[in-house]
Amino acid sequence: MKSILEEAIKNALTELGLDHVDFVVEHPSDMAHGDYATNVAMVLAKKAGRNPRELAEDIIAALDGKVAAVAQLELAGPGFINVHLTRDFFTEQIVYANKEGAQWGSNDIASETEVVLEYTSPNLFKPLHIGNLVGNIIGESLTRLFENAGATLYRLNYPSDIGPVVAKGVWGLKYRGLNPDNIEDLGRAYVAGNEAYEAGGAQKEEIDAVNRALYAGDDDALNALRARGIATSRARLAEICTELGTHFDFEILESESGPIGSEIVKKHVDDVFEVSDGAVVYRGEQVGLHTRVFINSQGLPTYEAKDLGNFTIKQKKYPNWTHSIIVTGGEQAEYFKVLYASIRALWPEAKAKNLEHIPTGFLTLTTGKMSSRKGNVLTGESLLAELKEAVQERAAASRAEDVEKLASQLAVGALKFQILKQKVGMNIVFDKGRALSFEGDSGPYVQYTHARISSLIQKADAEGITAHYNTVPDTTYAIEKFLYRFNEVTSMALEAREPHHLVTYLLEIASAFNTFYAQEKIADADDAYAPYKLALTQAVGQTIKNGLWMLGIEAPERM
């Protein structure tokens, strides 16, 4: 609808012999101002040297009758043109939503793209910090927004299985006699290794030696500890990903990408890189950035070189990619600028493609600071467990058949919703108390609205009410004014890489539905409008379900 209006306005400008300018068609914040409004007259006024209100009058005249769904055009304020849509338009949107079903809200704005999206990417020898979950949650939502827009999409996980962090963990396993098959011991081993490393001295050198040995792969005992630790960590990661609703299409390990990256760096040591203090570096200053080390003075690849190897593997596996997107913590924002600069220097053809880094915010707790080094972290799984525990009683008292499943759906919903609610990149202050309360602007609020709708549909069915559109009320319900915006929101959320627009929308539509529900009896067999209300209710339910899916959140039928 929005694009139809934009097109009609452009045609009107041509008809009036006016220049084309950049104007917007938007939803006025006050619904009394209509369903859409455009500022075209005001933008054009100065250029044309005319009064904006007079100009708006001319445009209204030229626009009148051109778009069937438009009931009324009015001039307002300093020169806005407000557009009111017809009753039929809103009814048609309900028909359309119900007909589309699971496809409702989809679009094709990314149908020409092939996207490799890398996210989650934990270190296999560090406990999964709740901060790691942020990347998973945002990344997963982006993958779904891309899929919803028709993209060919590949989900990539890039866990770290070799390097200093792994060496610390393996050292801890060996010298503290910890069990590599136990996930808690793995966490303790890393903390011990890190403390030893920071203390310096002989132990630090031991850890460096472990690191070199692991790269060389010539110490069977260390190799075995590393392999067992990795297996333990990956098994647990897989469980968490299942619970969160993420599956990966493929994985690249740093132990694979490192050697490939090293080769590339060594091959280009004269044209792209240079040797400095025994290390191989890239001089980012030439493009306004900073210098970074790609191969350290011990001859081992750093994150930088590994990422070049990672890029090469992706390139080989998916040569037709158009977008390579990596979601990580915001502290890596500057790093990725340098990395991408080096990639463009190495492979000029990459300039024609889209290399994107999406930095996420830092997650802090309102209740105090966490430190992964000291081990007093709130791990991803412990938080999920806590959320599930908190919801257990409610879930048990609910109408759900499978209480455990509902508890999990609500816990995951609460967590994801709170993280996706704000703009990507903003630091997240995680309020456990609020997340645990499940009230207000929360995942469970929207999930509850969905369950309520499912229940209403069931009741209507029992009452013998069948959805149809023959008897339509004269006035448009407020909720109908939100429904048709769904497509606009999903496109915008994807284009901006900002799922929070969708979150805001779902809260609005859920809230509008709950108001509708409080004001109107829906499943009333004696009500002539009941079939229409039912159709509307179904459409809202479908919107919420599809919208939650794009956030990676399940929509329970009963709760």
Added chain:
RNA sequence: GCCCCUAUAGUUUAAUGGAUAAAACUGCGGACUUCUAAGCCGUUGAUGUGGGUUCGAUUCCUACUAGGGGCACCA
């Protein structure tokens, strides 16, 4: 020291350069007791400071203040 990001109500967050800055939590008040009260209705309360651009600035530019992040062998 240099670079990047951020600053909105008591708190946590919204607002593609537009009209009276939108919610939630908290506080206070209320309705129904009819389809799920994890709900609904009402109410108090905000754009860090100074300039600039613009018909119009929370949004763009600039200086300052405050907070976070980064700046060579971690990821």
